[in-house]
Structure formats: C-alpha cells, structure tokens
Amino acid sequence: MKKNLLSYDIFVDDLLSKLKIKKNTNYNVCVCDVCEKKHFKIITSKSLLSSDKNLYCYLPVVNCKICGHSQQLIKFNDKFYNNYYMNIIEKNILTKKNIKLRFENSVRRGEALKFFLEKKLKKNFNGKKILDVGCGYGGMLLPFAKKGSETFGVDPDKDSINYGKKNNKFSKLLNIDAEKMKFKKKSFDLVIINGSLEHVHNMNLVLKKVSDYIKDKGILFLEGKGFPLDIVENFFNFNHHRIFTKRTFNNVALKYNFKPIYSSYKSELSNLKSVFAHSHQKNYKLLKQNYKKNKKGNLIWVGIKSKLKLKKKYIKDNFILKHFNLEKNFL
Numbered sequence: 001m002k003k004n005l006l007s008y009d010i011f012v013d014d015l016l017s018k019l020k021i022k023k024n025t026n027y028n029v030c031v032c033d034v035c036e037k038k039h040f041k042i043i044t045s046k047s048l049l050s051s052d053k054n055l056y057c058y059l060p061v062v063n064c065k066i067c068g069h070s071q072q073l074i075k076f077n078d079k080f081y082n083n084y085y086m087n088i089i090e091k092n093i094l095t096k097k098n099i100k101l102r103f104e105n106s107v108r109r110g111e112a113l114k115f116f117l118e119k120k121l122k123k124n125f126n127g128k129k130i131l132d133v134g135c136g137y138g139g140m141l142l143p144f145a146k147k148g149s150e151t152f153g154v155d156p157d158k159d160s161i162n163y164g165k166k167n168n169k170f171s172k173l174l175n176i177d178a179e180k181m182k183f184k185k186k187s188f189d190l191v192i193i194n195g196s197l198e199h200v201h202n203m204n205l206v207l208k209k210v211s212d213y214i215k216d217k218g219i220l221f222l223e224g225k226g227f228p229l230d231i232v233e234n235f236f237n238f239n240h241h242r243i244f245t246k247r248t249f250n251n252v253a254l255k256y257n258f259k260p261i262y263s264s265y266k267s268e269l270s271n272l273k274s275v276f277a278h279s280h281q282k283n284y285k286l287l288k289q290n291y292k293k294n295k296k297g298n299l300i301w302v303g304i305k306s307k308l309k310l311k312k313k314y315i316k317d318n319f320i321l322k323h324f325n326l327e328k329n330f331l
C-alpha cells in the first residue's frame, strides 16, 4: 500500500464527529484477519454508518491480495467498540421493539439448525454440551436445551442476556465478551457462532478459544452474511468488521484445526436469518423479494475439529472482488 495512504486521521475524525465521540481516539491499521499479511486492495472507501439516516463515513474496506479476505482496514481499541455497541448501535439499531418476535425467531432458527444437523449432517446433539458465541437472547439454544443438552451462551449485550434469562431458563447465559469467555478445554460437542464473527473485536482470539474448548471431532457451526444479500443490505457498514465467503471461512478455520464439511448460501437457516430476522427493517420487502428471486441468503458453514494438526493453507478467494464494483480512486 502506498505510504501516503497510511494516515487516516482525516477519515477517523470524520467518523468520530458523526458518532459524536471525542477526538484523539487511538486506532491501528490492521493486518489481514486471516493470513496476517498487509497487502491490500481498497474495495470501498465508504462504510455505511446508519441505514436510517443513509449516513456514510469514510473508512476503507479492503481485500487481501494474498488470501482474498475482506475487512475494515482501521481498528479502534476495545473501549471505543464497547462504547459504539452499547451507546450507539444499541440505541439506533437494537431497539427494544419487536423483542418478542426476535426471540421467537431465534428459537425457530435453533429448531432449523437442530433439524439441519440431524437430517443433513446426521449429527445428534441431544444430551451433549453446546456453546453459542454471541447468543443474543439465547433462543437458538432452547430447542437443544429442551432435549437435555447442556447449553451455554455468551453475549456482550446485557439486555439481550437478561431477556434470554427470563425466557430461556434451560440455558446458562453469560453477559461477557467472547474474547473474555472461559470454559474447560475440550468440553463442547458443538459450538455455534451465528452472525457474530463479523462483529467480534479479535476474531483470532475468539477462534483460538473456541478451538481449545471444543472436543476432538466436535462441530463448529458458523453463519455469516452472503452474496447477494450482503450487497442489498449494504453489508460493508461500520458495524461489520469483516465479510466472509465459503473459501475465507475455510481458510480461517484451517488455522484453528477445523476441517470444512459443509457450506451453503441456500438453506432454511439462511432464509430464516436473512429474511425473517429482518422483518422489522425498512428494506424487508426488498430482502424478501431478493431472497425469492435468488434463493440465496446468509452463508452457513460447518467444520469438524481435527485431532491431527491440519496444514494451514490460504487458497485465494476472488468471490468478493468479482462481485463488487471496485472504487478505482481512493482519494
């Protein structure tokens, strides 16, 4: 990357003033989340800040030239993100409206996940130990818990956890950042990370922990935004630190000894998350039409924890570059 592009103060100031946050917040220019190199191509210099106000901030989203992973280039400290999620996102996006509907939807998604694991992958987790990282209200765990599974969930949002504790008394829900969770090594049979890996501050730390806590041959279930819904929904927004594809999930999972066994943009789970979960949003109709037309929703991915050490390899992904209109001039 050219040297004159390494100072982002002007963009950071723009963001902070839009968020009404005091200046001089520390930030870093990141390495790639996946391959940890620093060879990027900027794919957009603008990130959506608020869909309600159609407000953008000038912060670059980049694509890694080595492995093809896409992410935000600039990262702030944990204090900044905690404030951002608790005081800004919470107020603007996670309104308390439709909370019952959202909870019910998360239970339905849990049912769909259970069905998918049993019917499609022939995996039964009745009576087994399950962890949901970024569990929200803990609704996804409920169908598993009711079948005798020992279920745990962590989420940084206190209100979601409190709502979950009242409505899912079968699971142990903890109000803690995924980076700070602590569980016994090799104790879980299934770990769910549903739409949370985009948001975590330190993805590598979270996956390292998950890899430690999961048993050999245990299952990791990931869910993330997927093309083309990510474009319709304006996925490259400030709220999402990174975007995944089938191949970048494969690349990152291999680092933590997970072997990919399944991935898809088309499933009942994708449908539930991509469409129904957003029924409170203004662009709901558009999302529904788009899903109907493309039959593609969020990306789901499943991996199995290998006992043997897997070889790290970064197979370059061109999916995002191929589908996204690149901005030619950054400045």
Ligand SMILES: [Zn+2]
Residues within 6 Å of the ligand: 032, 033, 034, 035, 036, 037, 064, 065, 066, 067, 068, 069
């Ligand atoms: Zn990379």
